[in-house]
Amino acid sequence: MRSPKRLQKRDMSPRFWACCTCLRWLAVGVCLCVLVKAFQLQVLEHSVWAERADAQTRTTLDIPVYRGSLMDRSGRLLAVSVGQPSLFADGMHVTDPKGTAEKLASILSEPVQELEGRLRTRKRFIWIRRNLSDAQALECRRARLPGVYLTTEYRRFYPLGDSAGQVLGFTGEDGAGLEGVERAYDGLLRQAVRKVGGFRDGGRHRMWLDTVPPPVAEERYGLKLTLDARIQSLCERHLEEAVREQEASAAEMVVLDARSFEVVAMANWPPFDPNRYASSSPGEWRNRAIADLFEPGSAFKVFLVAAALDAGRVRGNERIFCENGDFRLARHTIHDVHPHGWLTLSEVLKYSSNIGAAKLAMEVGSETYHRYIREFGFGSRTGIDLPGEGAGLVRSWDAWRPVDLASCAFGQSLAVTTLQLTCAVGAIANGGLMGVPRVAGEAVAPDGRTLKRFGGHPWRRVVTRETAERIREMMQAVTEQGGTGTQAVPAGYPVAGKTGTAQVLDPETGTYSNERYTAVFTGFVPADDPRIVMTVVVHDPRKSIYGGVAAAPVFRKVAASALPHLGVLPRRDPPSPTAAVRRAAAPTAPAATSSPPAYASRNASEALLPNLCGRTLKSALKELSALGVTARFQGSGLVVEQDPPAGTVLRDASEVRLVLEDLS
Numbered sequence: 001m002r003s004p005k006r007l008q009k010r011d012m013s014p015r016f017w018a019c020c021t022c023l024r025w026l027a028v029g030v031c032l033c034v035l036v037k038a039f040q041l042q043v044l045e046h047s048v049w050a051e052r053a054d055a056q057t058r059t060t061l062d063i064p065v066y067r068g069s070l071m072d073r074s075g076r077l078l079a080v081s082v083g084q085p086s087l088f089a090d091g092m093h094v095t096d097p098k099g100t101a102e103k104l105a106s107i108l109s110e111p112v113q114e115l116e117g118r119l120r121t122r123k124r125f126i127w128i129r130r131n132l133s134d135a136q137a138l139e140c141r142r143a144r145l146p147g148v149y150l151t152t153e154y155r156r157f158y159p160l161g162d163s164a165g166q167v168l169g170f171t172g173e174d175g176a177g178l179e180g181v182e183r184a185y186d187g188l189l190r191q192a193v194r195k196v197g198g199f200r201d202g203g204r205h206r207m208w209l210d211t212v213p214p215p216v217a218e219e220r221y222g223l224k225l226t227l228d229a230r231i232q233s234l235c236e237r238h239l240e241e242a243v244r245e246q247e248a249s250a251a252e253m254v255v256l257d258a259r260s261f262e263v264v265a266m267a268n269w270p271p272f273d274p275n276r277y278a279s280s281s282p283g284e285w286r287n288r289a290i291a292d293l294f295e296p297g298s299a300f301k302v303f304l305v306a307a308a309l310d311a312g313r314v315r316g317n318e319r320i321f322c323e324n325g326d327f328r329l330a331r332h333t334i335h336d337v338h339p340h341g342w343l344t345l346s347e348v349l350k351y352s353s354n355i356g357a358a359k360l361a362m363e364v365g366s367e368t369y370h371r372y373i374r375e376f377g378f379g380s381r382t383g384i385d386l387p388g389e390g391a392g393l394v395r396s397w398d399a400w401r402p403v404d405l406a407s408c409a410f411g412q413s414l415a416v417t418t419l420q421l422t423c424a425v426g427a428i429a430n431g432g433l434m435g436v437p438r439v440a441g442e443a444v445a446p447d448g449r450t451l452k453r454f455g456g457h458p459w460r461r462v463v464t465r466e467t468a469e470r471i472r473e474m475m476q477a478v479t480e481q482g483g484t485g486t487q488a489v490p491a492g493y494p495v496a497g498k499t500g501t502a503q504v505l506d507p508e509t510g511t512y513s514n515e516r517y518t519a520v521f522t523g524f525v526p527a528d529d530p531r532i533v534m535t536v537v538v539h540d541p542r543k544s545i546y547g548g549v550a551a552a553p554v555f556r557k558v559a560a561s562a563l564p565h566l567g568v569l570p571r572r573d574p575p576s577p578t579a580a581v582r583r584a585a586a587p588t589a590p591a592a593t594s595s596p597p598a599y600a601s602r603n604a605s606e607a608l609l610p611n612l613c614g615r616t617l618k619s620a621l622k623e624l625s626a627l628g629v630t631a632r633f634q635g636s637g638l639v640v641e642q643d644p645p646a647g648t649v650l651r652d653a654s655e656v657r658l659v660l661e662d663l664s
Contacts, residue, residue, distance in 0.1 A: 066154040067175055068189040068222040070168060070182075072229040073441060075448075079168055079182070079274075081154040085137035086130040091122040093147030100145050104128060107139045119147075130173060131155050156182075158274045164232050164265075165272035166287040167386070167439065178277075179285055181225065181439060183387050188443060191220045221451065224441045226262035230661070231255060231562045234640070235267035238557045239536075243269050246519075246541035246550045252289040253537070253554065254422040255562070258530035260455075261426060261435030263384070264562075266290075266419075290382075290389045293415035294537065297502030298352040298484075299520045299547070300411030303424060305345055306471050307372035308364045310463040316470055319344050320356045327355040332403050334358050346474040350483045352499060354410045361409035362402070369405070370397030375462045376424040376434070378416055383436045383457070392416045411502055412512075422535040425522045428475070429496070429530035432468040433459045472496050476527045488521055488552035490560035491645060492570020492611050496530075497523020497555065499547035504540070516540050519550035525559050531568050534558065561640050564613040609648040609656065612639045617660055624656060635660035 041049060070079035087108075094100055101116035108115075108129050118126050130153060132140070137150055156171045169180020177186035239251045255265040272284045286292075308314045325339030336353050348356035361369055373379065379394030393415040400408070407413040419437060427434040436457035443452040463471075475496035479485040484499040500520035503512035522535040536551040544550050564570070609629070612620040620639050624631045627650060634657075641659035 067156065067171065068191075068220065070189075071222060071224045071444075072227045072232075073224065074228070075224070076229045077159050078164065078225065078227070078229065079156060079158050082157045083152045084131045084155040085134070085150050086153045087128040087132055087137075087140055088149055088151060089119060089126045089128055090124055090147045090149070091119060091126055092124060094119050095146050100148060103143055103145060104140075104148070107136055107143070108132075156274075160229060160233075161275065162271035162273040163229065163236060164227055164267075165274050166268045166285060166289075167227065167263075167266050168274055170274035170277040170285070179388075180274075180287065180386060181223070184385050185223055185440060188221055189223060220446075222444045222446065224444050225439050226257070226264065226441045227266070227439060228264050228562075228565075230565055230640070231558070232265040232267060234558050234561050235265045235554075236269065236271065238554045239267050239269045242536075242538055242550065242554045246538060246543045248538045248542065248550070249540040250288065251536070251538045251554075252292075252418045253558070254289050254418050254535050255558070256422055256426050256437060256533040258426055258429045258524055258533050261423065261430075261437045262441070262455075263437055263439045264532060266439070287386065287388060289418040290384060290386060291417070293390055293393060293417060294518045294539070295414065295502040295505070296411040296416050296421055296520055297500035297518065297547070298354070298357075298410050299421065299498045299500030299522050300414075300416075301349055301352065301357045301409065302428065302471060302475060302498050303372060303376050303378075304357055304361055304364070304369065304409050305349060305474065306376075306428065306463050306467055307369050308345070308360055309470060310372070310467040311364060311368050313364050313368070314345065314360065316345060320348060320353075320359050322348075322353050322355040322359075325355070327358065329358065329406055330401075330403055332406075334406060346477050349474045349498065350477045350480075352478075352484050357409040358406035361405050366397040366400045366405050369408070370394070370400075372463075373408075373414070376427065377420055378414065378424065382419055382423050384419060385438050385440050385454070389419070390417050392420055411500060418535050418537050421520075421522055422533055425498075425524060425535065426533040427462045428468050428471050429524040429533050430468075431465045432461055432463040434462050435459050472527060475523060479523070479527075484546070484548040485521060485523070485552050487548055488523060488555040488559075490525070490556045490563070490570075490611075493525050493559060493563060493568075494527040494571075495523055495525045495555075495559070496527035497521060497552070499552060501546050517545040519545060519547040521547045521551035521555050523555065525563065526568065531566060532559070532562065557641075560611070560645065561613050564611070565638075565640070570611040609642075609644060609650055612642050612656075612658065615639050617658070620658060629656055630654070631656045631658055633658040633660060637661050 066081040069077060069081070072078055097116050097119040101112050101119055104110070104115050105112040110129070115128070118128070128148065129136075140148065140150060154175065156175075158165070158168060167180055169177060169182040171177050171182050175190060177183040177189065182189065235253045235255060239253055242248070243251050251269045253265070253267045254263070256262065257264055266287070266289050268288050270284065272280060274285070277285060309316065319342045321342050322336060322340040324341060325336045327334045334354050336355050338351065340351060340353055340356070343351065343353055343356050345360070347353075348360065373394055379392050381389045381391050395404075395414070404413050423434065423437055438455055440454040442450045442454060445451055475498055476494060477483055478499065479489050479495045479497050485495070485497045488497050489495045498521070500518075500522070502518045502520070503514070504516035504518060505511070506513045506516075517540065519538040519541050520536070524530040524533040534555055536554045538550045541550040610623060612623070616638060617633060617636070621631055629650065632655060637660045639658050640661045643657045
């Protein structure tokens, strides 16, 4: 009997076996196809598919390199970029524009209709609000609105507010520098974004390996300026005091390092806060110290006398008859404030005689005088590394009439900037050599390394050293007893300077106004070893129109605090009012640990209040206690201001007020 299995096998039809054979060959064919396709993908088209895989899993991210910081010469931050949250939307992912707009309106305090209109545009990128507050950003996160996202932008922040605002300038919302240093050095401070490779998953979310931290924004280059934040603050404070006291409309001040022409301070009043530039007008952010023109008045007589001496047209001991106060020239009459007879060149400057200056200009001649005016830099830009500098106004000499030559002698019929005047006086202080002013000191890396030093411009000679020395002596006579600039002298420091008072030209009538004036004081200190050069300009003073009253006290107050801060201590024995300028080398400064005694007056029984600026509170209180004087103080650090000032007779100083500030 046959087994069931054999019987079953024999009963199978040939068609069945044919099907089995076909299935075998079909399986072989499928395997061959898979192998061929695999060979094609893995070998023949490997590079194509590998590139597509990378495109899906790898991504390139733009990592912002935020704007470099600005610092003063000691490293104090003047401008820094700070991360701020900003809100944007993807219109394709906003599911409910009206509801989303209502929620955002309650957070951002913006009109619902305006927000809804923006969200309905279906654009892939829509700015909702830039630079949100932290509280607004937190509320937006909690709201979890579809299609609405937060990102971080870097906003410019100026920690000192309106201090040096016109010099620093500001940046726009896109981070580009628009004014001041920010604009002049935009190429250095604003660097290109850094590209970094990364991974993403199927949901297009960024992924980072445990060993590779996510990249963060970084700073490449910062800029250290020549400005001194402490001296800048002094200038701004005392300028404001002068403007309010004199009921003036505006004021400017420039402080240069006499040895390098670096800008130590450049102040404008009214001030400007770059943190609020969007709500300010161009008139507020304009740097008037380098842009605005004014007639310098009698301060310009310094350059007339320098031209006369350097060109050999007069001798140093020559005397000029000043017509007892009235001098008729063609159809015009030139007046002096006080009548004088015969004056020496030094006395012409000391008493600021317009008649003496007019006669001296005639002796020099139009062509020669014009040449020296241009040599001192008037009528052309100084070359400072800031935008918006004015060139001044000096007409061609061959268009001068005799009265024009005379008016140019005492600083009218021409216009200058505060910076130009400061640089020209700086050439006298520097022995006749003119430099190029600058505000950029060096480019620095984030770790503080110096990458590049700025400057290196060639110096040029304007007048001989001998001429500069003689002018320096004459300028010091201006600040001595009987001169017009006595209020510019801080106790313990000899000053060389010149006052100026100029009428303002009325553009409507074309004549000089009897109600508007410009008060000027310019000079350098110490006179025999110049450390700083300063110019103070007060516009439209109401209480006193004279530069020796409206502008000179600002010079004195700033110098009294700035010089100790720069390491220049007051003289132990102040020079007598009639002493000539010493021509010796720079005096040896006393050790910082030694404390100068109270100044002695001419009457040995009368001690004078010492200069306490630059001293510690303990040292100042100890000395005042020894003198039997009580003291009130505010702040901490070093003494930066005292009232009454140094040199006050002790019996008139029952109490001294000290202002201290941390200068670190």
